[in-house]
Amino acid sequence: MKSKGEIWHLLRKDFLLEFRTGYAISGIFLYLFGTVYIVSRAFQQIKPESWNALFWIIILFASVNAVTKSFVQESNQRQLYFYSIANPIAIIISKIIYNILLLLALSFLTWGALSFMTIDPILKPDVFSLTLLLGSIGFSINFTFISAIAVKANNNATLMAILSFPLVIPVLLLLVKLTAISIGLVAQDITNDILLLLGIDLLLLAMTLILYPFLWRD
Amino acid sequence: MKKTTLCLLALQFLMFPILNAQSAQPDFMRSIGKIYVVVAVIVAVFLGLVLFLIYLDKRLTKLENQINQHD
Amino acid sequence: MVKHWWKALGVLLVIYTLTVGMLIPLRPGITAVSPSSVRTGEQITIQVAGYNSNFKKAQDSIRAWLKLDNERAIAAQSISVKDDQSVSLIFDIPEYLPVDQRVQDMTLVIDNDADGASLLPSAVFVTQDSIDPEMGQQVWKNADISNLNDKKGITFPFRNILGETIRNTYFHVSLWLAMVSIFIISFANSINYLRDPLPIYDYKAKAYTRSGLLLGILGLLTGAIWAKNTWGQYWSWDVKQNMTAVSLLIYMAYFILRSSLTDSEQKARIAAVYNIFAFVALIPLIYVIPRLTDSLHPGAGGNITFGSQDLDNTMRMVFYPAIIGWFLISVWISKLQYRMDIIHARIWNLDDED
Numbered sequence A: 001m002k003s004k005g006e007i008w009h010l011l012r013k014d015f016l017l018e019f020r021t022g023y024a025i026s027g028i029f030l031y032l033f034g035t036v037y038i039v040s041r042a043f044q045q046i047k048p049e050s051w052n053a054l055f056w057i058i059i060l061f062a063s064v065n066a067v068t069k070s071f072v073q074e075s076n077q078r079q080l081y082f083y084s085i086a087n088p089i090a091i092i093i094s095k096i097i098y099n100i101l102l103l104l105a106l107s108f109l110t111w112g113a114l115s116f117m118t119i120d121p122i123l124k125p126d127v128f129s130l131t132l133l134l135g136s137i138g139f140s141i142n143f144t145f146i147s148a149i150a151v152k153a154n155n156n157a158t159l160m161a162i163l164s165f166p167l168v169i170p171v172l173l174l175l176v177k178l179t180a181i182s183i184g185l186v187a188q189d190i191t192n193d194i195l196l197l198l199g200i201d202l203l204l205l206a207m208t209l210i211l212y213p214f215l216w217r218d
Numbered sequence B: 001m002k003k004t005t006l007c008l009l010a011l012q013f014l015m016f017p018i019l020n021a022q023s024a025q026p027d028f029m030r031s032i033g034k035i036y037v038v039v040a041v042i043v044a045v046f047l048g049l050v051l052f053l054i055y056l057d058k059r060l061t062k063l064e065n066q067i068n069q070h071d
Numbered sequence C: 001m002v003k004h005w006w007k008a009l010g011v012l013l014v015i016y017t018l019t020v021g022m023l024i025p026l027r028p029g030i031t032a033v034s035p036s037s038v039r040t041g042e043q044i045t046i047q048v049a050g051y052n053s054n055f056k057k058a059q060d061s062i063r064a065w066l067k068l069d070n071e072r073a074i075a076a077q078s079i080s081v082k083d084d085q086s087v088s089l090i091f092d093i094p095e096y097l098p099v100d101q102r103v104q105d106m107t108l109v110i111d112n113d114a115d116g117a118s119l120l121p122s123a124v125f126v127t128q129d130s131i132d133p134e135m136g137q138q139v140w141k142n143a144d145i146s147n148l149n150d151k152k153g154i155t156f157p158f159r160n161i162l163g164e165t166i167r168n169t170y171f172h173v174s175l176w177l178a179m180v181s182i183f184i185i186s187f188a189n190s191i192n193y194l195r196d197p198l199p200i201y202d203y204k205a206k207a208y209t210r211s212g213l214l215l216g217i218l219g220l221l222t223g224a225i226w227a228k229n230t231w232g233q234y235w236s237w238d239v240k241q242n243m244t245a246v247s248l249l250i251y252m253a254y255f256i257l258r259s260s261l262t263d264s265e266q267k268a269r270i271a272a273v274y275n276i277f278a279f280v281a282l283i284p285l286i287y288v289i290p291r292l293t294d295s296l297h298p299g300a301g302g303n304i305t306f307g308s309q310d311l312d313n314t315m316r317m318v319f320y321p322a323i324i325g326w327f328l329i330s331v332w333i334s335k336l337q338y339r340m341d342i343i344h345a346r347i348w349n350l351d352d353e354d
Helices: A003-022 A022-044 A048-072 A076-085 A088-118 A125-150 A157-181 A191-216 B001-022 B032-071 C002-023 C133-139 C163-195 C198-228 C239-260 C264-282 C286-298 C315-353
Strands: C027-034 C037-039 C044-050 C063-067 C073-075 C078-083 C086-092 C103-112 C115-129
Touching: A003 A022, A003 A088, A022 A048, A022 A088, A022 A125, A048 A088, A048 A125, A048 A157, A048 C073, A076 A088, A076 C027, A088 A125, A125 A157, A125 C103, A125 C264, A157 A191, A157 C239, A157 C286, B032 C163, B032 C198, B032 C239, B032 C315, C002 C163, C027 C103, C027 C115, C044 C103, C063 C086, C063 C115, C086 C315, C115 C315, C163 C198, C163 C239, C163 C315, C198 C239, C198 C315, C239 C264, C239 C286
Parallel strands: C037 C115
Antiparallel strands: C027 C044, C044 C086, C063 C073, C063 C103, C078 C086, C103 C115
16 A cells, blocks of 8 residues: 555654654653653652642643644755655654654653652553553644644744643543542543543544645645 | 723722622622522623623724725 | 514524523422431421422411431421411421431421422431431331422422522523534534635634634633532532633634634634634543543532433423524624624725725
């Protein structure tokens, strides 16, 4: 299949670009460790409830920063070039996959760093890992699409936050709840929440694939 | 712009006696089966519609000015 | 004039809502009892405060019970009426109750032929000195609650915390449903714009979004007034309140997005894309919020979601017209806005021709 090859090439291009410059990713990770450090110094004793809230706040801001650059980093001429040789669906899918991998790495690193510096309240690592996976997918689809919108406007860093935060609320609320379950704050069956999260991810993906071609033609 | 600000300011001063009466008599809103809560809700909806009318009015004035300039 | 019928209908429906919604009285009910906590083995006198009740008028037909559950109740020994709104009841609370709890709540039921039956759930809490369900079974003198009267005439239901504010269903809850319908129209116009990029669809989407925002702001404001005076706090973690808050954020962002784009064709297209994406992304919240209330906000249980048990047929007769009325008024307001946009576009096009 042609588009599969396109996605693969675009994905490889993103990784190559990243490894060659490396400053975007190292910036994100520096931000991450800086925040975790401040948080662990500011809170002498951290309760599992606060851990839950802090974790997701750190992730939320780190992801927005990480994803915003996915369209910004490319100059208009280069974008024009990609658009002339590749199919829009392939472009957006490759960006989404790249961002999922990036956010997944980001989430697990935050988990590790925050546990190392404060406490590790997670009692069910399997549930939490699944939560992080589904969360990364949801965040990545949402933020990638919004960054494609925001890049059309000039002041896109602020616009990115304004446009995307209300839209991730459903995902974020479910993630916080699932984290509370994996911390053991509430005992509940997770099947329905996981299915709901999966449903939201699929819904967002479908909307992105339908709507992206309209954004792309400029 | 100044007129609306003035109106809002006036409204605020007019509201003071009512608010003071409420704080002096804390059960005012809860008297007679809390009927004044319903009154407050209806007043809020009406005020919202009026404020929107003012906004529309301003937009229309702008349009009229544009048409006048055009002629 | 003929094509403006729906505007007249909207105004008439709102007037109908205001008059009928305010004029129909509440069904008689019980607002308070004192004392509300008693001990076993005592003869107690309970002062009952009624609302909209006619105790004096129906003095001879008053009957009262303290209900333990659907089968078991004790009848009042004697009833003395002070005036239409207050009556005192004397009950003999037995030495033991046929339950194995220390504290048992009982529902007060009062019936007379003018007001019909009214009840106050968990009106009286009975504290047992010692627990013995067996003994309780033996000393229990059961009274049958039967032949209850019905209130004649059209009334709205009486709910104890709500009181008259049950009427806010027509002036607040209906705004929420009207808002959702207005946002659906805006959504449909954005889809139309992407299928066929005519500026009129963009004007419509923008105008309907702005009216929806107006309804949302009013809904939040009135909801806060209502919640403060009934539940004691401005925010009550209700599904509708949360949906409205998030949609306000989203649609305010919609206008910020519009203002940050300059090219009008690009502005219309990107705004349409965002509108569609945002609307669809908002839908899951309906499923998400109810799942959270139990786990993350303990104490939020029993909030004000208007289920079927809260809307009786009389209320429906006002509630549905109220929704349609507010909706039609909002459509009218939106129409005024996009007609202005059309004129605006025409002026600028004329300028271009010069």
